[in-house]
Amino acid sequence: MRSTFCALVLTLIVASPSGEARVIPDPSQKPAPGNEARQTPLRRANYSPAVNYQLQCLGCHLTNGEGSPRHDIPMMKGFVGNFLKVEGGREFLMRVPGASLSALSNQQLAELLNWMLQDDGIAGGSAPKDFKPYTGKEVAAYRNVMIKDLPGYRSSLIEQIRDLGIDIPDDVIP
Ligand code: HEC
DSSP states (O other): OHHHHHHHHHHHHHHSHHHHTSOOOOTTOOOOTTOOSOOOOGGGSOOOHHHHHHHHTHHHHOTTSOOBGGGTBOOOTTTGGGGGGSTTHHHHHHHSHHHHTSSOOHHHHHHHHHHHHSTTSTTTTOSOTTOOOOOHHHHHHHTTSOOSSHHHHHHHHHHHHHHTTOOOOGGGOO
8 A cells, every 4th residue: 555655656756747847868969069088087187286276275274374264264374283283184274074074085185175275375384394295105095084073173183283382263163
């Protein structure tokens, strides 16, 4: 009885006019003139870290990593390098979802983080002086290790940074 009812509901949904109105890709549709070439996947495009940042990160983190604290996007500008000074912080920067789930290859993500952490980059001198650049191999080893309690993990890192006597600006979202 129940399965008959389900089948009936399903038939109605499939046959309903709104069902028909769904967009079904037209197999004979051609690309717009001049747009025939297939797009190169980002991980195979040879863009610079700065361009990759624009394409994959800037939408949330804004041009210079200033972020948008009122939308819960922390400011990275002049601060993000401090994460490298505490235990678990180096891994955190590879594992944070915006970075780990991006369309970038491991090598591209390593280069992008290194670019961000330069003294004249987003980190603005906040990275330790003996900072060892990330490698693609290192990113491969850590990026897929999911952070189970992201807010808790992040705030424990912020507390460790505070314990070093480093000021935590409000925009970093302590
Ligand atoms: C959809 C929005 C979004 C995008 C896109 C995004 N991020 Fe983030 N990012 C966040 C948020 C929110 C946080 C704070 C931690 C969290 O909740 O994930 C964060 C935190 C970070 C942090 C740690 C700094 C901190 O204070 O927590 C780094 C490093 C980072 N992102 C790098 C990147 C990189 C690199 C990219 C691009 C490849 C990127 N993010 C794309 C939203 C984003």
